[in-house]
Amino acid sequence: MNHLMAAAAGDEPFDCILKNAQFVNVHTEEIYQADVGIANRRIAHVTQPEENGLDSVDCAVVHDCTGKYLLPGFIDTHVHIESGMMTPANFARAVIPHGTTTVLADPHEVCNVLGVEGIEYCAEAARDILLRVFLAVPSCVPSILGAESNKMTFGAPEIARMLAMPDVLALGEMMDYMGVIQRDPRMLAIVDEAMKTGKLIQGHVIDVTSRQLSAYMAAGVESDHESRTLSDAVMKLRAGMTLECRYGSNAQNVPVEAEALALLNYPVNATLCTDDREPDDLLRRGHIDEALRQAVRAGVPPIKAVQLATRNAALFLGVKDIGSLRSGARADMVLVEDLRDFSVQEVFIGGRLCAENGRLAATIPSSVSPIESRNTMNIKGTLTRRDFVIPAEGESVRLNGLSLRDGDPFMTTLVTTTFAVRDGCAALGDEADFVTMAVVERHNATGNIAVAPVRGTGLRRGAIAGTVAHDSHNLFVLGKNPDDMRIAAARLVELGGGFAAVENGRVVAEVPLPVCGLMSLHPVEVLAEEMAALKRAVNDMGIVGGSPVHMLTWFCLPVLPRVRLTDKGLFDTVRQKPLPLYVPAE
């Protein structure tokens, strides 16, 4: 503190000076030319408009910022790092060049695979990666009790233990919002643990009435990132919720949320977040910089957009030394070319130049956590082709299954069909529009395998397997024949997880995700290429839709409407109960 204060007061030289920046003051909404002096990795002094510039004689390191706008580093208030399919270190390498310097990460996916060890891994792997990573304790692991198998069920004791971890800032999105609203004791006990600590409680709430929203907030939930309509966003802002305006890979609410912000005088209770962002988007389109761009495109005045990602986010998180370039704050700073495209020129973290022209300019050490070399695939016995068929007797069999419309994985319906029986199995391959889907439990070697018919994927040949399957991330396989399905599944067991596409007994594309079956060890550039190759392969095989991740990984989630397949079998997600596979003949 002494050197910082001495530099601020003018008694010692700064460590570094940024000269002639167009300073964007997130407090007063002014833009003026200023110089910034850095010491001890923090902001020592920012010149005021009427003041002389800082004297570069006193400091050897001067960075000229002429013509560029200086902003506080960007903050993502809600992100699942695992959705980028990268380790925290590679995620940091990917997002820092886009100006992100702080995130609040909910390690929801990795905790479904590793239990409490998942958040411990994230805390460890996120240390010393330049990006400041705060953690939110996943509140809903698994998504619904009993519907599927994951590594561990989080109850109040586990939540309490995780909330006490030093980097934990919040209870993560309370997705079981109906459980909270209906005062489910298990959910209330979890919320109560967070209330006791005074920590932030983040929400996730869709399609509720204002009375239900009030009940949810009365429980202590403070925010939401799921506003898909203007009226919903307006209702939440008026209610005093913090609207975490989302611009993810698939869910992009910023345009409609921008309208709500404009209507309601740009309230302070609004931030930006990405939630789920895929590697290709992170590489080519960006992160919070993209959200800023989209917000401005949607009509948010540039400086109000910047406030969302900086000052408002810091107030929301309750972290005092970020979100503003005031004296004493961390010298996390972004220089952009303009306030329309937010093209990030330089990124400073702790006063150190960490990215330049879209490229990382600092070394981020890779994690040495043993988790990253652990194969988490824990399947009972060896998979055989018999695991990927539906046994049947007689001439035909009537089966329940899932049906997709237009390849949209977010809405599936129940389909009941009669199939021919051949060689003691339902002959799903006979029906052009159907494939076989299998979900294999992979955490605790229970031996659970569920198989069911699926209509409307577009798959015409071969098989595709994956271990990214929200939220329990069991091994799923879609295929036209059991041999290719077995090979695809077996390949992922070898790799420790990922995606594999198999045709005629041969792996035609694969993306190894050996870290928990969720994350690659490769940097974003390599991973994005692997994902693109996988996408080409699965599109060749007939899968419709632009993103295989989008298409495949939401198939199992038992909180999405209406019918899902988990390792325990078919599940009616509306009535919240299992469905039988076999249906008596009509």
Add this chain to the structure above:
Amino acid sequence: MNHLMAAAAGDEPFDCILKNAQFVNVHTEEIYQADVGIANRRIAHVTQPEENGLDSVDCAVVHDCTGKYLLPGFIDTHVHIESGMMTPANFARAVIPHGTTTVLADPHEVCNVLGVEGIEYCAEAARDILLRVFLAVPSCVPSILGAESNKMTFGAPEIARMLAMPDVLALGEMMDYMGVIQRDPRMLAIVDEAMKTGKLIQGHVIDVTSRQLSAYMAAGVESDHESRTLSDAVMKLRAGMTLECRYGSNAQNVPVEAEALALLNYPVNATLCTDDREPDDLLRRGHIDEALRQAVRAGVPPIKAVQLATRNAALFLGVKDIGSLRSGARADMVLVEDLRDFSVQEVFIGGRLCAENGRLAATIPSSVSPIESRNTMNIKGTLTRRDFVIPAEGESVRLNGLSLRDGDPFMTTLVTTTFAVRDGCAALGDEADFVTMAVVERHNATGNIAVAPVRGTGLRRGAIAGTVAHDSHNLFVLGKNPDDMRIAAARLVELGGGFAAVENGRVVAEVPLPVCGLMSLHPVEVLAEEMAALKRAVNDMGIVGGSPVHMLTWFCLPVLPRVRLTDKGLFDTVRQKPLPLYVPAE
């Protein structure tokens, strides 16, 4: 939580409904008609504009708010309760009818008298008084080391112990700002204790350069309430400090601060506070309601003014359940007639009607703390008339003393004068414009008594004594003759402190302040009358200026310019060193 949530969701009746209010939404800056449902002393639901009103069939207690504006309870972010010269319970009784429901109190005065026990007393006395009292740990006790005697010196260990108390939210105003800026190790150690806890650090900083301000903020100080000029307020807001806009009894910065807010787009980093507010003002003019009125009069749009006292204050304090009428928040609410005069009609605390038409409508129990019956006057031996003269030999003596200009106690200068000597004493009474001032140490019975001449008080006869004497609150006496001075001082020793005016050996007015010599046991109405009588008496005796408190109680403070008298003698507050009383003849 269950009943609150059930009422919000519509599953159980509310405890109380406020109908047809003009709801002032501090998040969106809208005003619309709404109904508010209360349960478990918290806000359960506020109807949204497009929603039907709440059904009064479900709830027996309905409060009609037609034509009135509903606001969150007002928050004072920086106040010394002792300046109201009332106990916390009586302070609550005085300010609640004015709409104040939460204060952050710095028990700075009482800690100079009681040490750590002072904040413990405040915490105890502020329990169950309806008003929510958060405490700030006094950072500068005494104001300057060595310049005067108080009960106890607070160092880092005491500060750490007090910061750990449950109601403590902040380190109170860091008044030794030059100590901090110049990196005095003792001050930095105190600030460091607060930094370790992550608690708020409040400031107090006057007439510094922007570089000095940066050094102060770099230490961790977050706010200030001393902006007396537009340029100073602008500098602080731009720097990202929170401007605690002050409207006290004597220091009223709101008008100039309002100008700064208007220039800088009404930044969130601004609140309202009163700092020091005297009983008469609290009774007749109000508290934060008066600050709101003055802010609007100075041009702040009404809803922006309301945000200062509610949402902004809550964000600044980091307290989530106040400052907004969102679901889950405490049902602390104020109904006002309009948003110009802020005439407070009703005040609800925890959903309960606590004040109506300016009168308390709830019972606040008086404290049973033994502190309130302890006489804190601890003077060595018995005072005699010899204690109130300046011994001298020869025909004349040359003495240093204090001089006031226009009765303004905030600026005193050194005056050196030759007095005749009679009966072995300097004959101060001979000079019409001079009086004798004495300061008697009263905490640890050290026997310290300092006496010096004072010019410019206007006092023409008798003596005035007091035990409210910032910051150490020793016993001071001003007088034209030693007999009246002794009687006045002796009377205060009997009373346990307060003010006494004596003429011709008779007490002509007195205000007993038996609690620590700072606070009355009487309610504001009685105390204000006593103070008015005292004021009449001292004005009769020649003291100029409207407020005897203002006039007398700042005489000893060794951080005000330029010369002060403490129990240790004359003190040059600019050069920070003692001054001799006796000066060699020219």
